Amino acid sequence: xxxxxxxxxxxxxxxxxxxxxxxxxxxxxxxxxxxxxxxxxxxxxxxxxxxxxxxxxxxxxxxxxxxxxxxxxxxxxxxxxxxxxxxxxxxxxxxxxxxxxxxxxxxxxxxxxxxxxxxxxxxxxxxxxxxxxxxxxxxxxxxxxxxxxxxxxxxxxxxxxxxxxxxxxxxxxxxxxxxxxxxxxxxxxxxxxxxxxxxxxxxxxxxxxxxxxxxxxxxxxxxxxxxxxxxxxxxxxxxxxxxxxxxxxxxxxxxxxxxxxxxxxxxxxxxxxxxxxxxxxxxxxxx
Numbered sequence: 001x002x003x004x005x006x007x008x009x010x011x012x013x014x015x016x017x018x019x020x021x022x023x024x025x026x027x028x029x030x031x032x033x034x035x036x037x038x039x040x041x042x043x044x045x046x047x048x049x050x051x052x053x054x055x056x057x058x059x060x061x062x063x064x065x066x067x068x069x070x071x072x073x074x075x076x077x078x079x080x081x082x083x084x085x086x087x088x089x090x091x092x093x094x095x096x097x098x099x100x101x102x103x104x105x106x107x108x109x110x111x112x113x114x115x116x117x118x119x120x121x122x123x124x125x126x127x128x129x130x131x132x133x134x135x136x137x138x139x140x141x142x143x144x145x146x147x148x149x150x151x152x153x154x155x156x157x158x159x160x161x162x163x164x165x166x167x168x169x170x171x172x173x174x175x176x177x178x179x180x181x182x183x184x185x186x187x188x189x190x191x192x193x194x195x196x197x198x199x200x201x202x203x204x205x206x207x208x209x210x211x212x213x214x215x216x217x218x219x220x221x222x223x224x225x226x227x228x229x230x231x232x233x234x235x236x237x238x239x240x241x242x243x244x245x246x247x248x249x250x251x252x253x254x255x256x257x258x259x260x261x262x263x264x265x266x267x268x269x270x271x272x273x274x275x276x277x278x279x280x281x282x283x284x285x286x287x
Contacts (some may be wrong), residue, residue, distance in 0.1 A: 018148050018194050021125035022107050022284040026233045026260050031274045032282030034263040035068035039075040039093045045240050049263045056181055060106055067211035067271035069121045071265055074111030078132055078161035087116040095247040097161050098124050107284045113160040115139035133160045143191030153184050155201040167206040169216050174223040185230040198230045203237035224257040233260035
C-alpha cells in the first residue's frame with residue numbers, strides 16, 4: 001500500500017485537467033481558488049448570495065480579477081435546517097446565471113446533489129459537478145463517465161447535506177476519510193470517471209458538537225497529505241465560521257498544507273493569502 005500511496009502522491013504533483021473550455025494545471029506550489037456564488041436566498045452566508053443573474057456575472061468578474069480560477073455556483077442551500085427545493089426550482093434559479101458565466105468564459109462548477117440539475121447544468125456548459133451527495137448516485141457517475149468533465153468526490157456522512165445527523169468525531173476520522181475517498185476515486189476511475197477532485201467534506205454542517213467538529217476540521221486539514229493517496233487534486237472547502245479569525249486560521253492552514261483548490265466564500269482573503277504564503281494562484285487556461 002505504501003508504494004501505491006507514494007505513486008499517487010507523485011502523480012498529483014503534476015496534473016492537467018482538461019475541461020470543455022479550459023485546462024486547469026495542478027503542480028507543486030500551485031493553489032486554485034474556487035469562489036462560491038450562491039443563488040439560494042435561504043443561505044446562511046448572506047455575503048455569498050446574489051440577487052440576480054447579472055449580479056452573479058458582476059460578482060464572478062470581480063472574483064476573476066482577484067485571481068479566482070473557478071466559480072462554484074449553487075442554488076440549493078446545503079444547511080440541514082433549510083428546505084429541499086425541487087430540481088425544477090433549483091434549475092430555474094441556476095440556469096440564467098450559469099448561461100451568462102459560461103458565455104463570459106468562466107470555468108463553472110455546479111454545486112448540487114441532484115442528477116436532473118446536473119444534467120441541465122452540463123448541457124448549459126458547466127465543467128465541474130460538485131456533488132454534495134458524494135458521487136454515490138449512479139446517474140451522476142453516468143453523467144461524468146468518458147467526458148472532459150470533472151467531479152468533486154466529497155466525503156459525507158449521509159445521503160445529502162440535508163439528511164445528516166451527528167458526525168463521528170474520533171481521532172481516527174481523518175484517516176478514515178482518506179481511505180474512503182481513495183476507494184471511491186478508484187471505483188469511479190473503473191467506471192470511466194477519470195477527472196476528479198477529492199474533498200474531505202469540511203463545509204457540511206452536522207448536528208455534532210460545534211467545538212469538537214471544529215477540531216476535526218483542523219485535524220483533517222493538517223492531515224491533507226494523506227488525502228493525496230487518492231491520486232487527485234485535493235479540494236479544501238474552507239469552513240465559513242461566525243468568527244472571522246477562525247476562518248482565517250482554517251484558510252492559512254489549508255494553504256500552508258498545500259491545498260490544490262480552496263473553495264471559499266472569502267475570495268479576496270484567499271487570493272491575497274495564497275501568494276503571500278509563498279504559493280502561486282492557479283489559472284484557467286483557455287483551450
